[in-house]
Amino acid sequence: xxxxxxxxxxxxxxxxxxxxxxxxxxxxxxxxxxxxxxxxxxxxxxxxxxxxxxxxxxxxxxxxxxxxxxxxxxxxxxxxxxxxxxxxxxxxxxxxxxxxxxxxxxxxxxxxxxxxxxxxxxxxxxxxxxxxxxxxxxxxxxxxxxxxxxxxxxxxxxxxxxxxxxxxxxxxxxxxxxxxxxxxxxxxxxxxxxxxxxxxxxxxxxxxxxxxxxxxxxxxxxxxxxxxxxxxxxxxxxxxxxxxxxxxxxxxxxxxxxxxxxxxxxxxxxxxxxxxxxxxxxxxxxxxxxxxxxxxxxxxxxxxxxxxxxxxxxxxxxxxxxxxxxxxxxxxxxxxxxxxxxxxxxxxxxxxxxxxxxxxxxxxxxxxxxxxxxxxxxxxxxxxxxxxxxxxxxxxxxxxxxxxxxxxxxxxx
Amino acid sequence: xxxxxxxxxxxxxxxxxxxxxxxxxxxxxxxxxxxxxxxxxxxxxxxxxxxxxxxxxxxxxxxxxxxxxxxxxxxxxxxxxxxxxxxxxxxxxxxxxxxxxxxxxxxxxxxxxxxxxxxxxxxxxxxxxxxxxxxxxxxxxxxxxxxxxxxxxxxxxxxxxxxxxxxxxxxxxxxxxxxxxxxxxxxxxxxxxxxxxxxxxxxxxxxxxxxxxxxxxxxxxxxxxxxxxxxxxxxxxxxxxxxxxxxxxxxxxxxxxxxxxxxxxxxxxxxxxxxxxxxxxxxxxxxxxxxxxxxxxxxxxxxxxxxxxxxxxxxxxxxxxxxxxxxxxxxxxxxxxxxxxxxxxxxxxxxxxxxxxxxxxxxxxxxxxxxxxxxxxxxxxxxxxxxxxxxxxxxxxxxxxxxxxxxxxxxxx
Numbered sequence: 001x002x003x004x005x006x007x008x009x010x011x012x013x014x015x016x017x018x019x020x021x022x023x024x025x026x027x028x029x030x031x032x033x034x035x036x037x038x039x040x041x042x043x044x045x046x047x048x049x050x051x052x053x054x055x056x057x058x059x060x061x062x063x064x065x066x067x068x069x070x071x072x073x074x075x076x077x078x079x080x081x082x083x084x085x086x087x088x089x090x091x092x093x094x095x096x097x098x099x100x101x102x103x104x105x106x107x108x109x110x111x112x113x114x115x116x117x118x119x120x121x122x123x124x125x126x127x128x129x130x131x132x133x134x135x136x137x138x139x140x141x142x143x144x145x146x147x148x149x150x151x152x153x154x155x156x157x158x159x160x161x162x163x164x165x166x167x168x169x170x171x172x173x174x175x176x177x178x179x180x181x182x183x184x185x186x187x188x189x190x191x192x193x194x195x196x197x198x199x200x201x202x203x204x205x206x207x208x209x210x211x212x213x214x215x216x217x218x219x220x221x222x223x224x225x226x227x228x229x230x231x232x233x234x235x236x237x238x239x240x241x242x243x244x245x246x247x248x249x250x251x252x253x254x255x256x257x258x259x260x261x262x263x264x265x266x267x268x269x270x271x272x273x274x275x276x277x278x279x280x281x282x283x284x285x286x287x288x289x290x291x292x293x294x295x296x297x298x299x300x301x302x303x304x305x306x307x308x309x310x311x312x313x314x315x316x317x318x319x320x321x322x323x324x325x326x327x328x329x330x331x332x333x334x335x336x337x338x339x340x341x342x343x344x345x346x347x348x349x350x351x352x353x354x355x356x357x358x359x360x361x362x363x364x365x366x367x368x369x370x371x372x373x374x375x376x377x378x379x380x381x382x383x384x385x386x387x388x389x390x391x392x393x394x395x396x397x398x399x400x401x402x403x404x405x406x407x408x409x410x411x412x413x
Numbered sequence: 414x415x416x417x418x419x420x421x422x423x424x425x426x427x428x429x430x431x432x433x434x435x436x437x438x439x440x441x442x443x444x445x446x447x448x449x450x451x452x453x454x455x456x457x458x459x460x461x462x463x464x465x466x467x468x469x470x471x472x473x474x475x476x477x478x479x480x481x482x483x484x485x486x487x488x489x490x491x492x493x494x495x496x497x498x499x500x501x502x503x504x505x506x507x508x509x510x511x512x513x514x515x516x517x518x519x520x521x522x523x524x525x526x527x528x529x530x531x532x533x534x535x536x537x538x539x540x541x542x543x544x545x546x547x548x549x550x551x552x553x554x555x556x557x558x559x560x561x562x563x564x565x566x567x568x569x570x571x572x573x574x575x576x577x578x579x580x581x582x583x584x585x586x587x588x589x590x591x592x593x594x595x596x597x598x599x600x601x602x603x604x605x606x607x608x609x610x611x612x613x614x615x616x617x618x619x620x621x622x623x624x625x626x627x628x629x630x631x632x633x634x635x636x637x638x639x640x641x642x643x644x645x646x647x648x649x650x651x652x653x654x655x656x657x658x659x660x661x662x663x664x665x666x667x668x669x670x671x672x673x674x675x676x677x678x679x680x681x682x683x684x685x686x687x688x689x690x691x692x693x694x695x696x697x698x699x700x701x702x703x704x705x706x707x708x709x710x711x712x713x714x715x716x717x718x719x720x721x722x723x724x725x726x727x728x729x730x731x732x733x734x735x736x737x738x739x740x741x742x743x744x745x746x747x748x749x750x751x752x753x754x755x756x757x758x759x760x761x762x763x764x765x766x767x768x769x770x771x772x773x774x775x776x777x778x779x780x781x782x783x784x785x786x787x788x789x790x791x792x793x794x795x796x797x798x799x800x801x802x803x804x805x806x807x808x809x810x811x812x813x814x815x816x817x818x819x820x821x822x823x824x825x826x
Contacts, residue, residue: 059745059748059749060747060748060749060752060755060757061744061745061747061748061749061757061773089741091741091744092741092744092773092775093774093775094758094772094774094775095774096774097774126739126741127741127744127745128739128741128744128770128775236745237741237744237745237748314727326541327541328502328504328505328539328540328541328650331474331504331505331540331541331650332472332474332504332505332540332649332650334473334474335472335473335474335475335650336472336473336474339473342473344473344474345507357505357541359507360474360505360507361506361507361508361509361510362505362506362507362543402815
């Protein structure tokens with residue numbers, strides 16, 4: 001039952017649906033961190049003249065690889081490869097953690113004949129556990145041996161932890177003079193909160209983009225995609241979202257404020273949205289996919305605050321798990337958002353387009369049977385009109401089930 | 414197994430341990446709101462010349478009784494009775510909700526021969542469900558018939574919803590010239606968050622206190638007791654904490670800044686602390702009682718923010734439920750608190766006095782077996798030293814178990 005909500009995503013996960021990004025190569029290996037049977041190391045090599053931008057967790061206890069990756073991105077040098085391990089987050093390890101991450105970067109740099117600072121490192125998995133540097137360094141040659149532009153699916157598999165399916169999406173669009181491909185992978189299934197969370201996402205687009213433009217693009221895209229999902233309201237130490245502009249052979253470059261720019265941005269947003277939603281669909285123990293659409297807000301920030309307050313309420317989430325039309329909990333969650341001076345008399349709330357709370361109170365047309373039948377669906381949309389402005393935001397989340405407790409209490413043992 | 418952590422509380426719940434407050438009478442009735450077998454209506458009558466103060470939920474969707482109670486308290490008139498129903502929260506009902514609450518107040522006022530505005534109303538239970546006014550008004554005479562100073566335990570029972578035990582505590586202290594009694598009851602077991610939450614608490618002290626002094630007292634007491642507990646991070650529409658100063662026959666009154674004042678305040682705090690902790694101990698599905706002590710903070714606010722960030726992390730809570738020493742999740746939760754510029758290198762974290770994270774990283778003396786054995790205990794204390802100041806705060810919370818999901822997905826159905 002649980003994974004019915006994954007169907008949409010699974011359909012995409014065949015090699016035939018994935019478009020390669022010319023020049024970008026991926027190699028995976030089994031370093032024996034996660035288990036002896038599955039790959040847990042990924043190396044992505046990036047051709048010369050590419051640009052790379054990243055956004056990272058806002059958790060102050062951020063992991064060693066996050067600290068090092070941010071530093072390497074700041075240095076203004078050309079990034080030439082990414083290295084990702086799953087099974088160990090290398091977080092909460094102090095100076096040892098930084099040394100370990102540096103050692104891995106150094107080792108890969110040597111193999112590729114580039115500088116250590118040209119490598120971006122990523123780790124995901126258990127916190128406060130030492131990075132098995134020797135295992136990783138020993139497995140790097142294996143990853144390099146199977147380097148290929150066709151390894152996107154293998155790459156998506158290698159970064160999984162509590163994920164039940166690899167997450168990947170690819171899209172082609174036509175611009176005036178060329179076609180552009182956007183392909184991305186991500187991982188994540190619990191701890192998904194506003195500012196990302198136990199998630200890694202890597203998206204590449206085969207067009208030349210300046211680093212400045214890429215930095216703007218990634219922030220805008222992240223704000224309405226990965227920062228709009230929530231599974232359990234927790235935020236991890238390791239979250240990273242990387243966007244890569246890989247110059248195609250024709251070497252056309254993107255101009256700011258052009259039609260092409262708008263099209264590319266919107267396509268990257270589409271890929272990021274689908275990946276973000278696939279994280280929610282694979283949310284730990286999720287049995288329902290919930291879309292929370294808040295409109296008539298004064299601004300984006302308050303629309304998201306209301307949406308997230310609903311998405312992160314355990315009482316709302318358990319009611320949806322039980323298909324129990326206890327929708328007063330939704331009102332209570334709206335009231336708990338930190339948005340000041342809400343005019344309750346102007347708030348309307350709909351479930352799958354059916355009005356159930358009108359002017360802040362139970363609707364006179366409220367029909368328990370009708371609502372109950374909507375609550376039973378796997379995909380539920382809550383719409384909240386705040387009646388105070390013209391801005392909207394969409395948040396994606398899941399219910400909270402027994403399975404979530406099971407997964408999270410058994411993760412380590 | 415679940416209710417082992419309640420033992421401390423249960424011992425107190427015998428009539429012998431409860432001291433009456435002379436002049437304060439309690440009566441209960443079965444209005445048939447909750448079920449036909451248990452009382453769900455409570456009336457408390459307060460003698461003349463008493464003073465009453467209250468603090469209420471900060472949820473903007475606050476329930477009708479909260480709106481009315483706040484109004485009646487503001488009017489500066491003498492409060493003469495409290496009326497409480499369980500089973501229906503009368504929240505999210507708009508104007509109808511206000512009318513219903515007013516009707517109940519009016520009915521009780523008539524019976525008691527006082528004014529409507531001298532009644533404080535309270536409701537707890539299901540949100541967005543119409544208050545059964547006729548049932549309540551019909552049951553009021555029954556409550557008045559069994560009026561007695563000895564009904565504290567019956568009162569505690571009548572306000573229960575998902576609570577598994579009545580919550581009551583009583584204490585006597587000696588001042589210079591007299592002895593003072595403090596007796597209180599409360600309800601609450603889920604949705605317990607900083608600014609209170611599905612909780613009602615009524616505490617009476619048999620000494621004359623001015624209303625101004627009582628208003629200061631209740632805020633200070635609440636800040637370090639009911640505002641320091643968290644079960645699931647949700648905040649309800651109905652929370653109310655009422656403090657009553659009932660003049661004893663000798664009619665000694667409390668002077669500000671006297672030794673007696675300090676003693677009375679500390680005793681009220683003791684009663685409120687025990688009641689607050691009993692809510693956590695009875696937390697929905699709780700199997701562990703956790704005390705989170707944050708010290709070396711710059712101020713109270715940031716100490717509480719760090720404590721609450723840990724208390725409200727589902728990942729921390731599920732790890733404790735599983736007795737899994739996945740303590741990196743505690744570091745991650747500290748990093749997620751909104752406290753700015755934490756110096757991770759100065760943070761030490763202890764579990765039951767054993768240091769496991771030193772200077773922000775795993776301790777060199779970390780002994781998995783030792784930690785694992787601490788994790789198995791029913792009562793766990795986490796101590797966090799922030800290394801940046803001299804202020805401390807204590808937060809009480811529980812783990813997050815299968816039972817929580819069960820209770821909250823079955824509450825209505």
